[in-house]
Amino acid sequence: MLWNVDLTLVDVAIVTRDAYADAFRQVTGRPLVKLAPAMGRPDSEIIFETLAVNGIVTGDEHLPKFIEALAAAFASRRKRLVKEGHAMPGAKDALQAVARLDGVVQSVLTGTIKSNAVLKLDMFGLDRYVDFEVGGYGEEVYPKASLLQVAQGRVKRRYGFRCDGSNTVLIGDSARDVQAARIAxxxxxxxxxxxSTPAELHEAGADIVLQDLTNASEVVAAVARLTSPVDRKAV
Known part of the structure; x- marks a missing residue:
């Protein structure tokens, strides 16, 4: 079970933008004029586009420096997350309810870099339901569909059972998330x-579209409907 983070489980957009501006200034010595839109994309892609639209000629050295600066800038603002952000309605109850399902491993498939994803969920008490070691993150330069498959491989290595389309569910809020699941x-x-509107999510090919996460029983029923029981002995 893989969860998208931003606008699926939490909304900390104000703090994220501020951290990006801080990181941009640290890396380039210039103020951030325009931040590339997220649109469900990984931080690595957003960073490259943000540098480009602000007239910075990018090289291989920019990404690791920016990721390091972004992690530090975000961590320094951790107290603002709860004040200026919030967990999405029903997120905690949904995570808790899915965790009760037999054989379920929950992690994240997110465009956010790992340290920031952990911090976002930790500050709202959502981290206890997630195994971050088998997730996929925004510093990994893969398309999201490929990153989903990377996460499946991590589950197999850590838990010893096959992880494929019959027992993998992605929960996310964007058409890009839907496309990644379809490709993978x-x-x-x-x-x-x-x-993304419900119509856009349906059109992108989502198996099930929920208005929100406020009905935990509805989330659990959707997961059960889309998965087969896992044989932990299968390899």
Whole structure:
């Protein structure tokens, strides 16, 4: 079970933008004029586009420096997350309810870099339901569909059972999340809590579209409907 983070489980957009501006200034010595839109994309892609649209000629050295600066800038603002952000309605109850399902491993498939994803969930008490070691993150330069498959491989290595389209569900809020699931052969529960409308999520190919996460029983039923029981002995 893979969860998108931003606008699916939490909304900390104000703090994220401020951290990006701080990181941009640290790396380039210039103020940030324009931040590339997220649109469900990984931080690595946003960073490269942000540098380009602000007239910075990018090289291989920029990405690791920017990621390091972004992690530090975000961590320094951790107290603002709860004040200026919030967990999405129903997120904690949904995570808790899915965690009760037999054989379920929950992690994240997110465009956010790992340290920031951990911090976002930790500050709202959502981290206890997630195994971050088998997730996929924004510093990994893969398309999101490929990153989903990377996460499946991590589950197999850590837990010893096959992880494929029959037992992998992605929950996210964007059409890009839906497209990633479709390409990777995973099931998709779309939540219309972000910037994609229910119609757009249906059109992108989501198996199930929920308005939000406020009905935990509805989330659990959707997961059960889209998955087969896992044989932990299978390899």
């Amino acid at each position: 052969g995973a099931a998709m529960i779309a939540v219309a809590s972000g910037r």
